[in-house]
Amino acid sequence: DAGITQSPRHKVTETGTPVTLRCHQTENHRYMYWYRQDPGHGLRLIHYSYGVKDTDKGEVSDGYSVSRSKTEDFLLTLESATSSQTSVYFCAIRGDRGSNSPLHFGNGTRLTVT
Amino acid sequence: SQELEQSPQSLIVQEGKNLTINCTSSKTLYGLYWYKQKYGEGLIFLMMLQKGGEEKSHEKITAKLDEKKQQSSLHITASQPSHAGIYLCGADISTDMRFGAGTRLTVKP
Numbered sequence: 001d002a003g004i005t006q007s008p009r010h011k012v013t014e015t016g017t018p019v020t021l022r023c024h025q026t027e028n029h030r031y032m033y034w035y036r037q038d039p040g041h042g043l044r045l046i047h048y049s050y051g052v053k054d055t056d057k058g059e060v061s062d063g064y065s066v067s068r069s070k071t072e073d074f075l076l077t078l079e080s081a082t083s084s085q086t087s088v089y090f091c092a093i094r095g096d097r098g099s100n101s102p103l104h105f106g107n108g109t110r111l112t113v114t
Numbered sequence: 115s116q117e118l119e120q121s122p123q124s125l126i127v128q129e130g131k132n133l134t135i136n137c138t139s140s141k142t143l144y145g146l147y148w149y150k151q152k153y154g155e156g157l158i159f160l161m162m163l164q165k166g167g168e169e170k171s172h173e174k175i176t177a178k179l180d181e182k183k184q185q186s187s188l189h190i191t192a193s194q195p196s197h198a199g200i201y202l203c204g205a206d207i208s209t210d211m212r213f214g215a216g217t218r219l220t221v222k223p
Contacts, residue, residue: 033210033211040215041215042202042213042214042215042216043157043202043204043213045210045211045212048210056209058210090156090157092157099144099145099206100145100164101162102147102159102162103147103157103159103204103211104159105149105156105157105158106156107155107156108154108155108156
C-alpha cells in the first residue's frame with residue numbers, strides 16, 4: 001500500500017471554528033489531492049498540488065484553503081467550519097507521470113461539524 | 115461527477131453469480147481507473163485502462179474499455195462475499211481525476 005497517512009481519522013468540531021486536516025506521504029510523489037465524499041455526490045475534488053507551494057482549486061474549493069510547504073505534507077484548512085462541510089475527506093497522491101498513473105488514497109478523515 | 119455515469123447505482127447478487135458494472139462518459143476517455151471501497155476505508159486501486167479495446171483481469175474481476183473509449187465495464191465472475199463494497203470509476207478529465215458516483219455491491223451468501 002502507498003504510504004499515505006491522514007490525521008486525524010475522526011474529528012468533531014463546532015460551527016465557526018477553524019479545522020486543519022493533514023496528509024502525509026512517504027512516496028515522494030509530486031501530485032497530492034484533497035477530495036470530499038458525500039452520499040449522492042460521490043468524490044469531489046477540493047484542491048490539488050503539483051509541487052511544493054504549487055496548488056490549484058478543484059470543483060468544490062469554496063470555504064477551503066490548502067498549503068504545501070514540503071513534498072510530503074499537504075494540509076487542508078477550513079477557516080470557519082460550517083455544517084455543510086460535514087463529510088469524509090480523502091487525500092490522494094499520484095506519481096510524476098501524472099495522468100498516466102493512478103491515484104492512491106489515504107484512509108480518510110471523518111469530519112462532523114455541529 | 116456528471117462527467118461519468120455509473121450503472122447500476124446498487125446491485126444485490128447471490129454468491130456465485132456473475133455481474134457487470136458500467137461507467138459511461140460523454141467524452142473520450144484517456145485513462146480509465148477502477149477502484150473499490152469498503153465501508154469506512156479508503157479507495158483501493160484495481161485497474162487502469164488506457165487503450166480502446168483494452169481488457170485487464172485481476173483474479174475474478176475483468177475490466178474493459180470499449181473501442182470508442184467512452185465506456186468501460188467491470189465484470190465479476192462467480193461473485194463472493196469478499197467482492198462486496200462500492201466500485202468507482204475514475205477518469206482524467208481536464209487537469210485532474212473525476213469519479214463516478216459509485217456502484218454499491220452486496221453479495222448474499
